[in-house]
Amino acid sequence: MSDLFKNYIDGLWQHAAGGETFTDINPAINSDEIGKFPNSGVEDVDDAVRAARKAFQTWSRRPAPERGDILKRIGDLLTERKSEIAFQMTREMGKPFFETKGDVQEAIDTAYYAASETRRLFGHTVPSELPSKFNMTIRRPIGVCAIISAFNFPVAVPTWKMFPALACGNTVVFKPSSSVPYSAALLVKVFEDAGLPAGVVNLVQGRGSMGQSLVEHPDVNVVSFTGSTEVGSKIGEVCGRMHKRVSLEMGGKNPVIVMADGDLELAVEGIIWGAFGTTGQRCTATSRLIVHEDVHDELVGMLVTTAGKLKLGYGNEDDTQVGPVLNKSAFDTIDKYVQIGKQEGAKLATGGNRASGPGLDDGFFFEPTIFTDVTPDMRIAKEEIFGPVLSVLKISSYEEAIEVANNIDYGLSSSIYTNDVATAFRAMHDIEAGITYVNGPTIGAEAHMPFGGMKATGNGHREGGWEVFDFYTETKTIYIDYSGKLQKAQIDNVAD
Numbered sequence: 451m452s453d454l455f456k457n458y459i460d461g462l463w464q465h466a467a468g469g470e471t472f473t474d475i476n477p478a479i480n481s482d483e484i485g486k487f488p489n490s491g492v493e494d495v496d497d498a499v500r501a502a503r504k505a506f507q508t509w510s511r512r513p514a515p516e517r518g519d520i521l522k523r524i525g526d527l528l529t530e531r532k533s534e535i536a537f538q539m540t541r542e543m544g545k546p547f548f549e550t551k552g553d554v555q556e557a558i559d560t561a562y563y564a565a566s567e568t569r570r571l572f573g574h575t576v577p578s579e580l581p582s583k584f585n586m587t588i589r590r591p592i593g594v595c596a597i598i599s600a601f602n603f604p605v606a607v608p609t610w611k612m613f614p615a616l617a618c619g620n621t622v623v624f625k626p627s628s629s630v631p632y633s634a635a636l637l638v639k640v641f642e643d644a645g646l647p648a649g650v651v652n653l654v655q656g657r658g659s660m661g662q663s664l665v666e667h668p669d670v671n672v673v674s675f676t677g678s679t680e681v682g683s684k685i686g687e688v689c690g691r692m693h694k695r696v697s698l699e700m701g702g703k704n705p706v707i708v709m710a711d712g713d714l715e716l717a718v719e720g721i722i723w724g725a726f727g728t729t730g731q732r733c734t735a736t737s738r739l740i741v742h743e744d745v746h747d748e749l750v751g752m753l754v755t756t757a758g759k760l761k762l763g764y765g766n767e768d769d770t771q772v773g774p775v776l777n778k779s780a781f782d783t784i785d786k787y788v789q790i791g792k793q794e795g796a797k798l799a800t801g802g803n804r805a806s807g808p809g810l811d812d813g814f815f816f817e818p819t820i821f822t823d824v825t826p827d828m829r830i831a832k833e834e835i836f837g838p839v840l841s842v843l844k845i846s847s848y849e850e851a852i853e854v855a856n857n858i859d860y861g862l863s864s865s866i867y868t869n870d871v872a873t874a875f876r877a878m879h880d881i882e883a884g885i886t887y888v889n890g891p892t893i894g895a896e897a898h899m900p901f902g903g904m905k906a907t908g909n910g911h912r913e914g915g916w917e918v919f920d921f922y923t924e925t926k927t928i929y930i931d932y933s934g935k936l937q938k939a940q941i942d943n944v945a946d
């Protein structure tokens with residue numbers, strides 16, 4: 451497969467112009483080297499943007515349903531290669547095979563959804579205020595889109611962005627996270643094999659400032675980014691200055707509220723999945739549990755028992771429930787936050803250390819960790835850790851739960867466990883977040899529903915669902931006057 455470890459520009463697999471490479475390793479078995487990938491520079495970015503600009507001329511003019519047919523073929527091929535891609539994705543970034551299959555499935559769902567939307571890229575027809583005049587809007591593709599994505603959903607998240615962009619007639623330069631270059635290459639190979647024309651999607655791999663030159667490239671019109679709030683804010687500044695359309699999907703500190711009338715067994719299942727699924731490395735991970743004092747001790751006891759039984763290991767082994775964290779730097783950040791939590795006076799209920807034992811010593815494994823006695827002002831209650839660490843906060847009323855839930859900079863996902871319908875409906879309105887689940891964990895977004903967050907999580911846009919098609923199109927307003935004379939709006943039709 452080594453011929454895949456190249457960039458893909460204008461329909462050709464090619465090395466970075468500077469010839470530099472970087473190495474990708476398996477986070478569960480560090481001695482397993484996945485390969486070397488091109489460390490691209492400005493020249494490669496230039497080539498990719500030029501190819502995308504050229505391809506835009508023809509791709510944007512094709513009938514949208516024809517573009518949809520190619521997206522459908524991409525969905526078919528992803529279905530055929532689902533297990534193969536998932537296996538390599540697990541090897542590359544660590545989450546268990548059942549999760550990486552879900553990741554590819556999310557891309558398949560998005561491909562079919564976007565394909566069907568190509569027959570529905572509606573505009574509006576609207577009555578004119580003048581006689582013999584017809585008003586309507588149509589959607590126009592925008593141009594070249596830079597797609598910059600994170601490591602935790604190597605296939606699902608970039609395709610959330612790319613498939614709607616392509617359906618609308620845009621072309622793409624894709625810069626994946628440098629932690630998942632192999633998954634990105636396998637994905638782009640699917641595009642090639644499905645017959646996507648040269649230049650419509652270009653892949654540029656690399657570390658460092660290459661992403662910045664892509665964002666700053668004058669011929670890039672749209673930027674869609676998933677990653678940290680720190681990087682996203684800088685991208686937002688550049689795009690503001692250069693008048694680019696930008697969608698930012700950034701951090702989270704997602705709460706699950708458990709009220710005294712909640713189903714505790716159901717809540718335990720959801721919290722464990724939300725906090726420790728993907729080893730806590732999701733923007734939507736459950737990182738705070740806000741629990742009513744009446745059920746606090748019982749729920750914490752159940753969580754500690756369940757967390758302690760989770761089977762850690764290499765994700766391509768059958769019984770693995772939780773994989774490693776991404777790399778040494780991720781491991782060190784998690785470890786740092788555990789020390790901070792202890793210093794702040796939180797109580798370690800379980801975990802808190804490097805996990806060791808058979809099958810774990812050659813990887814970045816961290817024990818599922820639960821802190822109790824966390825107060826809202828502690829750093830472990832406010833800052834995104836992006837690892838398997840759950841902070842438990844005790845509250846004594848619904849009002850306090852909402853106040854604590856909203857006491858953060860972020861606003862992506864949230865959840866409440868309650869069997870009281872009025873409490874559930876109040877929470878849907880009161881929690882400051884882009885997503886609220888009732889009696890379910892904070893993770894589990896579906897491809898055809900809008901996804902995104904408030905406050906420092908985003909900049910008002912949504913991915914997924916129908917709303918993303920607004921992001922990737924420019925509205926053109928059209929007036930057709932068939933009266934045969936000059937008619938002046940606001941003047942001719944209003945009596946003095």
Ligand code: UN1
Nearest residue numbers: 603732733734893894895
């Ligand atoms: C992310 O964490 O960046 O709802 C995306 C979920 C997934 C997507 C998460 N379907 O957790």
